[in-house]
Amino acid sequence: MTSFLQQAFNGLVSGSFYALLALGLAVIFGMLRVVNFAHGALYMLGAFGAVALADTTGLGFWWALLLVPLALAVTGTLLERLLIRRLTALDPLYNFLLTFGVALVCQDLLRMKYGAHSQPYERGPFTGSMDLGLFDFPRYQVFVLAVSVALCLAVWLLLTRTRIGTIVRAATERPELTRAFGIDTGRWVTPVFGFGVGLAALAGVLAAPMRAVNTGMGSDLIITVFAVVVIGGLGSVFGSVLAGFTIGMLQALGNLYVPVLSQTSVYLLMAVVLLVRPAGLFGKEEHA
Amino acid sequence: MKHRLSTVVATAAAGALLAGCGGGGPSSGGGKVSDDKIVLGVLTDLSGVYADIAGPNSVQAVQMAVDDFKKKYGDKAVTQNIEVIKADHQNKPEIANTQAREMYDRKQADALFDVPTSSAALAVQTVAGQAKKLYFNTGAATTELAGKTCNPYTYEWAYDTYMLAHGTGAAVTAQGGKNWYTIYPDYAFGQDMQKKFETAIAGAGGKIVAKDPTPFPSDNYSTFLLKAPRLKPKPDVLGALQAGGDLANVVKQYQQFKLKDKGIELAIGLLFDSDIKAIGAAKLAGTMFTTAWFWNVDAKAQAWADRFKERTGQRPTFVQAADYSAATHYLEAAQKAGSDKAADVSKELDGTKFSDFFAHNATVRAEDHRVVHDAYLAKVKDPAKASETGDYTEPVKTIPAAEAFDKPSPDCHLS
Numbered sequence: 001m002t003s004f005l006q007q008a009f010n011g012l013v014s015g016s017f018y019a020l021l022a023l024g025l026a027v028i029f030g031m032l033r034v035v036n037f038a039h040g041a042l043y044m045l046g047a048f049g050a051v052a053l054a055d056t057t058g059l060g061f062w063w064a065l066l067l068v069p070l071a072l073a074v075t076g077t078l079l080e081r082l083l084i085r086r087l088t089a090l091d092p093l094y095n096f097l098l099t100f101g102v103a104l105v106c107q108d109l110l111r112m113k114y115g116a117h118s119q120p121y122e123r124g125p126f127t128g129s130m131d132l133g134l135f136d137f138p139r140y141q142v143f144v145l146a147v148s149v150a151l152c153l154a155v156w157l158l159l160t161r162t163r164i165g166t167i168v169r170a171a172t173e174r175p176e177l178t179r180a181f182g183i184d185t186g187r188w189v190t191p192v193f194g195f196g197v198g199l200a201a202l203a204g205v206l207a208a209p210m211r212a213v214n215t216g217m218g219s220d221l222i223i224t225v226f227a228v229v230v231i232g233g234l235g236s237v238f239g240s241v242l243a244g245f246t247i248g249m250l251q252a253l254g255n256l257y258v259p260v261l262s263q264t265s266v267y268l269l270m271a272v273v274l275l276v277r278p279a280g281l282f283g284k285e286e287h288a
Numbered sequence: 289m290k291h292r293l294s295t296v297v298a299t300a301a302a303g304a305l306l307a308g309c310g311g312g313g314p315s316s317g318g319g320k321v322s323d324d325k326i327v328l329g330v331l332t333d334l335s336g337v338y339a340d341i342a343g344p345n346s347v348q349a350v351q352m353a354v355d356d357f358k359k360k361y362g363d364k365a366v367t368q369n370i371e372v373i374k375a376d377h378q379n380k381p382e383i384a385n386t387q388a389r390e391m392y393d394r395k396q397a398d399a400l401f402d403v404p405t406s407s408a409a410l411a412v413q414t415v416a417g418q419a420k421k422l423y424f425n426t427g428a429a430t431t432e433l434a435g436k437t438c439n440p441y442t443y444e445w446a447y448d449t450y451m452l453a454h455g456t457g458a459a460v461t462a463q464g465g466k467n468w469y470t471i472y473p474d475y476a477f478g479q480d481m482q483k484k485f486e487t488a489i490a491g492a493g494g495k496i497v498a499k500d501p502t503p504f505p506s507d508n509y510s511t512f513l514l515k516a517p518r519l520k521p522k523p524d525v526l527g528a529l530q531a532g533g534d535l536a537n538v539v540k541q542y543q544q545f546k547l548k549d550k551g552i553e554l555a556i557g558l559l560f561d562s563d564i565k566a567i568g569a570a571k572l573a574g575t576m577f578t579t580a581w582f583w584n585v586d587a588k589a590q591a592w593a594d595r596f597k598e599r600t601g602q603r604p605t606f607v608q609a610a611d612y613s614a615a616t617h618y619l620e621a622a623q624k625a626g627s628d629k630a631a632d633v634s635k636e637l638d639g640t641k642f643s644d645f646f647a648h649n650a651t652v653r654a655e656d657h658r659v660v661h662d663a664y665l666a667k668v669k670d671p672a673k674a675s676e677t678g679d680y681t682e683p684v685k686t687i688p689a690a691e692a693f694d695k696p697s698p699d700c701h702l703s
Contacts, residue, residue: 003518010510108335116339118536118566129546138544141510210544211507212536212566216337220505255503255511259474263503 006135015248016148020203021225022240024196030172030235031192040222041103046204069198076197124209227270233283325369329397334376337532338404346402349608353615384408392419406430406476416441426610434658435697446610447580449484450694455578457488466494470527474501481529513545529557536566564680572668581606582681588645603678613646655696663692
């Protein structure tokens with residue numbers, strides 16, 4: 001039983017990364033109707049940002065956690081202003097292709113500088129482990145889970161309890177109607193995109209002390225995250241976060257009990273969800 | 289278009305999965321290839337996880353062999369036209385298959401080199417057999433290439449899973465690591481490594497308490513690291529048989545879970561300098577591993593490695609050194625035979641004994657085309673003792689050629 005709980009907890013930790021990335025994807029999709037294929041690359045850039053910051057300025061993890069997401073959020077707003085915005089009026093496939101291309105460009109540029117092998121990052125805080133009652137767990141990984149849960153809660157409060165949140169939710173659900181009330185929804189598009197990108201970058205910085213930092217780290221992860229978002233319901237913030245943590249647990253337990261299914265389980269679940277509820281577990285059907 | 293966007297995303301996600309698998313081939317150079325020409329093809333991972341172990345610098349190593357050969361023979365060379373071509377197999381067997389076909393059939397490659405990733409190498413071996421042209425494997429480690437699937441066109445130049453497992457498995461067990469928990473990536477290389485480690489550990493008087501296949505690639509090994517201390521009996525050693533980025537993930541997480549403090553030592557199946565750099569030499573200092581060669585093993589090796597560094601800016605891996613060695617021996621054999629036909633070159637190569645900067649006390653075994661040579665049991669050097677940043681390896685002992693590799697497999701019949 002302890003083993004089961006320990007593994008479930010471990011699943012929540014890896015689910016933290018899915019949740020942070022899925023959350024960013026969900027708010028971006030909700031506001032812009034853009035599925036951001038570059039999200040994995042931005043996660044990777046976050047991790048490389050931490051490495052580069054340590055290499056060039058000697059600044060450690062906490063600075064990276066603050067500065068890298070900010071810097072990438074700004075880069076994200078530029079990306080939205082300069083490129084994505086021009087394509088939003090067209091078929092969504094154009095933005096798929098654009099963001100996919102951006103992801104490839106980022107990967108290859110970094111590969112030119114760093115090569116394909118992993119980069120060292122030795123600035124992670126909390127090296128010890130902590131007693132959680134039933135079992136020990138690496139302190140750093142508990143910290144990752146705490147940060148992820150806190151951020152997801154904060155975003156949820158922001159969306160449900162503040163005026164900005166109300167506007168964003170209204171703009172997400174009924175863009176035309178919201179505009180008809182005289183609210184300039186366009187103003188919020190860029191900050192929301194930047195925020196989503198910042199979350200991906202933050203997940204990347206969090207990954208640097210515990211995962212291999214290399215140019216492929218995002219592209220491997222993002223495919224699972226897309227499955228997570230589809231399962232949770234596109235644009236549904238609550239659904240994406242919940243699906244993120246659930247899939248993390250499913251994989252960890254799958255690794256232990258049914259190793260053959262651990263990698264395919266996500267896609268099986270995605271297929272089933274699409275058959276039964278095409279809009280995802282918490283998504284709303286959209287009509288043409 | 290607005291309806292069912294989730295379906296579109298799902299399709300796009302599936303598309304992204306597939307995008308990794310298809311396309312991306314180099315544009316065909318075309319052009320007519322005269323008979324008076326030797327073409328050496330380097331089929332490798334140009335941009336993925338093994339691009340630093342093999343990759344662009346493997347192409348450089350083969351080119352360097354060609355340049356040195358041309359310089360040595362001048363106008364007496366068997367042909368003045370020696371060309372090196374390259375292709376990216378992205379570590380996928382089906383792409384390796386098509387690229388190898390393309391290189392042999394359309395680009396008139398006479399021999400292929402490198403090919404990391406065992407599953408891809410097995411695909412290339414089959415194509416080499418069909419094309420009846422040579423393939424010198426330096427990048428892949430599976431023993432099947434010189435075993436069950438062996439054919440007269442494939443040579444094994446550098447290393448294999450037997451060599452890796454017997455060096456490390458036996459040495460670590462002999463030092464007191466009797467009970468092992470092994471985790472291996474679930475594809476040809478990992479499965480083969482697992483089997484070889486089992487034999488090596490049992491041979492040295494130890495046993496495998498538990499073993500688990502892990503997804504490939506994966507960034508989360510916590511499941512297995514949590515399981516390790518709960519096993520009964522508790523293992524003394526965690527055998528991590530992953531490679532490249534996966535290995536960096538395992539080691540980072542092994543350290544977070546403090547398994548060393550819980551009495552579980554780490555043993556690594558395959559370790560390259562790039563892995564040591566990625567994980568940090570200080571963290572790995574003292575970790576034992578087996579290697580076919582390292583750049584400062586002796587003066588001759590270092591002299592070659594210096595020339596290589598001048599050319600590429602980097603220290604060579606043993607795969608790249610083996611590429612140079614294999615390409616040189618291929619060209620020399622063609623020179624002697626006055627022909628680039630596979631059968632003629634093989635006749636020159638088979639059974640020869642040699643020592644060069646890469647392979648010491650080497651024999652090209654005629655029975656299975658395995659090149660046996662000395663290997664090294666080594667440990668990661670304490671960074672304080674390193675002569676330069678790339679100086680990571682400290683030799684523990686030389687494993688003589690006869691012990692380093694297995695006897696010819698009874699499954700292999702070349703004729």
